[in-house]
Structure formats: structure tokens, C-alpha cells
Amino acid sequence: MPETDCIMCRGAEADGELDRTEIWQDAHWRLTFSLSSEVLGFSYLEPKRHISHIHALDGDEAKTFGPALARSTKALKEATGAEVVYVYIFGDGVPHLHLHLAPHRAGDALNDQMIKGEIVEEKLPNGMTRFYSPEFPALPREDLQETAERVKGLLNP
Numbered sequence: 121m122p123e124t125d126c127i128m129c130r131g132a133e134a135d136g137e138l139d140r141t142e143i144w145q146d147a148h149w150r151l152t153f154s155l156s157s158e159v160l161g162f163s164y165l166e167p168k169r170h171i172s173h174i175h176a177l178d179g180d181e182a183k184t185f186g187p188a189l190a191r192s193t194k195a196l197k198e199a200t201g202a203e204v205v206y207v208y209i210f211g212d213g214v215p216h217l218h219l220h221l222a223p224h225r226a227g228d229a230l231n232d233q234m235i236k237g238e239i240v241e242e243k244l245p246n247g248m249t250r251f252y253s254p255e256f257p258a259l260p261r262e263d264l265q266e267t268a269e270r271v272k273g274l275l276n277p
């Protein structure tokens with residue numbers, strides 16, 4: 121997608137069309153607040169430069185990503201009284217990196233599950249809870265181990 125066709129590259133000019141308002145920016149990032157949401161404080165953090173996806177994050181935006189995310193989520197949590205702020209990055213919609221920041225409060229509209237289907241909770245001996253869907257059973261262990269090794273190789277050449 122050429123950047124000229126990218127709605128997020130239009131910055132503040134597109135905020136009206138996207139029904140959101142800018143609440144913070146710095147040299148590399150913009151934080152906008154949705155004005156049509158079922159979730160109080162639902163916001164978007166995105167780089168000003170056209171970076172298509174999280175896997176393409178590099179340069180100054182990669183260096184400043186953590187501080188921008190920490191600063192944004194802290195303010196959203198405080199302003200909304202949320203218990204936590206969920207952070208979602210999808211990437212299969214608009215191909216300009218954008219993080220969905222969703223302050224979560226008990227009883228709100230947010231889904232706290234990462235997988236589809238009926239969710240089963242299993243208490244593990246270590247006290248943690250495993251959530252899984254019988255519709256999507258665990259993949260073969262050897263496939264998981266093989267891919268883990270491939271990623272390990274890429275990260276530790």
C-alpha cells in the first residue's frame with residue numbers, strides 16, 4: 121500500500137473520519153482516543169512514520185516504543201480507573217502499525233480470551249490457570265519444539 125493511500129499516515133487530518141481525538145504525541149508516536157467506543161479510554165498508539173506491522177518496527181520508533189507504550193498506558197489507567205490496560209496488536213486490517221490500548225474494568229465489554237471457542241479453565245499444580253478451547257487442541261509437541269528451535273536460531277545466529 122503506498123503511504124499516500126494510508127489513512128493513518130494522514131495523522132490528525134484523519135482523526136475526524138476515524139472518530140478519535142489526539143491526546144498526546146512526540147517526535148515519533150501519536151496517541152488518539154476513540155470517541156465512539158463501548159470501552160472508556162479505548163485508544164490507539166501508532167508511529168507517525170509508515171511502519172506496516174509490528175514485525176517491521178525498526179529505527180527510532182523501535183528505540184522509543186517501550187517508553188511511549190508505558191507512558192500512554194499509565195495515563196489511560198489512571199484517567200479511567202482501570203485495573204489493567206489490555207494491549208492488542210493485530211495487523212490484518214489497516215497495514216499501518218497501531219496498538220489498541222483498552223483500559224479494562226470489571227464487567228466491561230472486553231473479551232479477555234486470546235482464542236476462539238468455548239473456553240475451559242484448568243488449574244495447574246503451580247497455581248496458574250491454563251485456558252484452552254476443546255475446539256482448538258494443543259498442536260503436536262514436536263511441531264512446537266521445531267518452530268521454537270527455528271526462532272531460537274534466528275535470534276541467536
Ligand SMILES: [Zn+2]
Nearest residue numbers: 126129170216
Ligand atoms: Zn501509514
